Amino acid sequence: MSLGEKKVVVIGGSSGMGLAVAKMAANEGADVVIAGRSVEKLRRAADEIRQPVETRPLDVTQEREVKEFFAETGELDHLVVTAATGVTGGFLELDTASFRQVFDSKFWGQYFAARYGAQRIREGGSLTLFSGVAAAKPMAGLSAYAAVNGAVEALCRSLAVELAPLRVNAVSPGIVDTPAYAGMNPSERKKMFDSLAARLPARRVGRPEDVAAAVVALMKNGYATGSVVCVDGGYRLV
Numbered sequence: 001m002s003l004g005e006k007k008v009v010v011i012g013g014s015s016g017m018g019l020a021v022a023k024m025a026a027n028e029g030a031d032v033v034i035a036g037r038s039v040e041k042l043r044r045a046a047d048e049i050r051q052p053v054e055t056r057p058l059d060v061t062q063e064r065e066v067k068e069f070f071a072e073t074g075e076l077d078h079l080v081v082t083a084a085t086g087v088t089g090g091f092l093e094l095d096t097a098s099f100r101q102v103f104d105s106k107f108w109g110q111y112f113a114a115r116y117g118a119q120r121i122r123e124g125g126s127l128t129l130f131s132g133v134a135a136a137k138p139m140a141g142l143s144a145y146a147a148v149n150g151a152v153e154a155l156c157r158s159l160a161v162e163l164a165p166l167r168v169n170a171v172s173p174g175i176v177d178t179p180a181y182a183g184m185n186p187s188e189r190k191k192m193f194d195s196l197a198a199r200l201p202a203r204r205v206g207r208p209e210d211v212a213a214a215v216v217a218l219m220k221n222g223y224a225t226g227s228v229v230c231v232d233g234g235y236r237l238v
């Protein structure tokens with residue numbers, strides 16, 4: 001199965017793993033739509049993809065915007081949601097508003113996308129959600145992500161049953177070098193990536209394309225549904 005002539009919508013497609021998915025799908029001849037909040041990021045992403053893609057500003061945390069987005073988009077074949085933002089921090093130090101913001105962005109964003117996007121997905125299509133290694137591997141400072149990723153995985157499995165025959169899967173990345181870490185001091189970031197790489201069975205941190213390849217495989221595999229695919233270099237094991 002190829003993605004040629006399929007319509008692929010990537011919410012979060014202007015950066016990191018979403019951008020890598022958009023590139024791969026566009027290279028296979030898909031009709032790609034990328035969405036995110038920043039028009040400038042969308043423009044830069046479209047230049048980087050080097051294939052015609054549609055760019056659509058969207059804040060996935062805003063229910064009405066998401067509803068209108070899908071009404072305008074019409075029918076599609078594959079929907080991928082990588083959009084998320086949020087802070088990390090110790091459970092007792094992080095205030096409630098910050099913990100809640102992780103859910104507003106990563107859980108409710110994916111919920112709204114599924115709620116309004118799923119019914120537009122054509123027969124044979126798929127919905128791919130994004131979880132993360134924190135769901136499976138408890139780490140100090142990541143309780144909000146652990147909780148939100150666990151919620152996304154539970155939602156994925158439920159929707160795979162309830163929305164069948166629509167296929168619903170989730171991808172759980174490990175630490176992947178994306179612009180999500182752009183706010184870190186570059187030498188601190190390198191130190192963190194190097195020390196993690198030394199511990200990981202894969203001996204390196206992830207690249208956006210590692211994860212995008214799994215997303216594209218899930219889109220194409222007509223027998224994969226309710227799966228949570230870990231692409232984490234073995235991080236959950238060590």
Ligand SMILES: NC(=O)c1ccc[n+]([C@@H]2O[C@H](COP(=O)([O-])OP(=O)(O)OC[C@H]3O[C@@H](n4cnc5c(N)ncnc54)[C@H](OP(=O)(O)O)[C@@H]3O)[C@@H](O)[C@H]2O)c1
Nearest residue numbers: 012014015016017036037038059060083132175176178180
């Ligand atoms: N990178 C990692 O190490 C890692 C590890 C585990 C899990 N993950 C998960 O993997 C997913 C992708 O992460 P990434 O590293 O590729 O992130 P990224 O490079 O920061 O990209 C995030 C994308 O989402 C968009 N976005 C953020 N908030 C949005 C909103 N409210 N509405 C619409 N679009 C929004 C961003 O564009 P705008 O800012 O312009 O909106 C951007 O296109 C996330 O769910 C993340 O939690 C990442």
